[in-house]
Amino acid sequence: MSDPFVVVGGDAAGMSAASKAKRDDPDRDIVVFEKGEWVSYGACGLPYYVKGEIQSLEELVSVTPEEFREERDIDLRTGHEVVDIDTADRTVTAEGDAGTVVQPYDHLLIATGAESVVPSIDGTDREGVYTLGSMSDGKELREYVARARDGESFQQPDRGPACRYLEDCTGPVGVVGGGYIGVEMAEALAANGFEVNLFQRGDRVLKGFSDETSEYVADHLRDEDVALHLDADVLELAGGDRVEAVVTADDRIDVEMVLLGTGVRPRTKLAEDAGIELGDTGAIATDSYRETSAPDVYAAGDCAEATHVVTGEPAYVPLALTANRHGRAIGQTVTGTPTEGGDIAGTAAVKAFDVEAARTGILDPEKAREAGFDPVSETVTAKSRAGYYPEGGDVTITLTADRDSERVLGASLVSEYGEGAVHRSHAVVAALSEGATVADVENYDLAYAPPFNTTWDPVLVAAKVLS
Ligand code: FAD
DSSP states (O other): OOOOEEEEOOSHHHHHHHHHHHHHOTTSOEEEEESSSOOSBOGGGHHHHHHTSSOOGGGGBSSOHHIIIIISOOEEEETOEEEEEETTTTEEEEEETTEEEEEEOSEEEEOOOEEEOOOSSBTTTSBTEEEOSSHHHHHHHHHHHHHHHHTSSSOOOOOOGGGGGOSSOOOOEEEEOOSHHHHHHHHHHHHTTOOEEEEOSSSSSSTTSOHHHHHHHHHHHHHTTOEEETTOOEEEEEESSBEEEEEESSOEEEOSOEEEOOOEEEOOHHHHHTTOOBOTTSSBOOOTTOBOSSTTEEEOGGGBOEEBTTTOSEEOOOOHHHHHHHHHHHHHHTTTOOOOOOOBOOOEEEEETTEEEEEEEOOOHHHHHHTTOOEEEEEEEEESSOTTSSSOOEEEEEEEEETTTOBEEEEEEEEETTSSHHHHHHHHHHHHHHTOBHHHHHTOOOOOOTTTOOSSOHHHHHHHHHO
């Protein structure tokens, strides 16, 4: 009998692979090592848990450890950290409460995810400085919000304008980083009555989106009384034991807590120590079947690279669907059906208070040029629903294509929440996957009815303007 399929990391990529392998080959032994207590959880829901829209961390879990063990017959070992991979002996070494385990593998999946980046500035170790990368981070943040709202730990400051949501407003907080986690957390904190200061190093939030989307979101954040500090190089988180101020090159803003939303980096140490190759992005390099440089060792999810559908080059875009999709494909591969799992387009969505935004493909002109394209973009603002329909708003789409071939390269979309920017991005994703031109998109037979769009959906309008 062969050795088991061993998985390191029990979330999206790891449990997708384990579940699929067991489904396709119920006789296959599968061992999963997870260093924490949570498995198969939706970290994407954490901002809404901190906000208070989701009541318990358990609601973020799609399959419990007991269900994996009892119903899916997967040997799931929580509280076990894998500390070594020996690709010559084909073993992993894990440490848990009961001691050290050396586990042989037939196939191995590294699904160790990513970790929050903590910038190298003074003061990040002060009390009151948080990151949001794990379930325990979410728990700590929610407890902070609850304590602050109960007024147990903090004096009530003067009520700032963001306090209109609640009677028991609490004091100023800092969010460092204007990416999607920073923006989602600005909403979560403001909704709890905090006066939010958002610090962004560059001149716009959501820098992976178009300028137009960033500006729209920034204006909306300001409308929601988020104090936006753009071009703010944060130099220090000042204070005593606790953080008391965010110090930038030009300013010092008093705060009672800081959330660092300064990005993530792939968790690759285990792979590196085992001599497994990393790519130029810094994440684990794989082939199209997600196999690493070590035979029968796979990597997927936030620790690994994937191929970009537009450039054909390795890219690092740590998002949930990729982790699920590639994990599932590996589950099929290791049970005898080689499956690639597909490329990525870098499609992402974010809600910022009453605004929704999406982006997909290559938007940055420099990156497009590096990939051999001559990018040209048009921005169109069109009605989200029929003009005579009682509800509706605008959708703003920036569509980018290659000048000569007219191949669609990417899009950034923004609208009021519920007016369809995010769902409309999916038509562009299909175009990217097909290598479609703007003329092809213009001829897409999209659905139309007055409550949903205009006869010419804004995506078609954007393609028409760009063609
Ligand atoms: P992870 O979810 O990071 O899981 C890796 C697991 O491996 C962890 O449980 C870790 O404990 C375990 N592990 C690590 N090292 C070891 C070891 N040595 N031994 C044993 N176990 C180990 N994505 C989206 O697409 N949309 C969103 O809206 C979105 N929102 C997000 C919001 C937040 C706040 C965060 C933090 C992430 C968000 N993401 C979002 C990203 C998404 O959560 C990840 O892409 C996804 O969880 C990646 O899954 P993964 O299995 O690769 O890694």
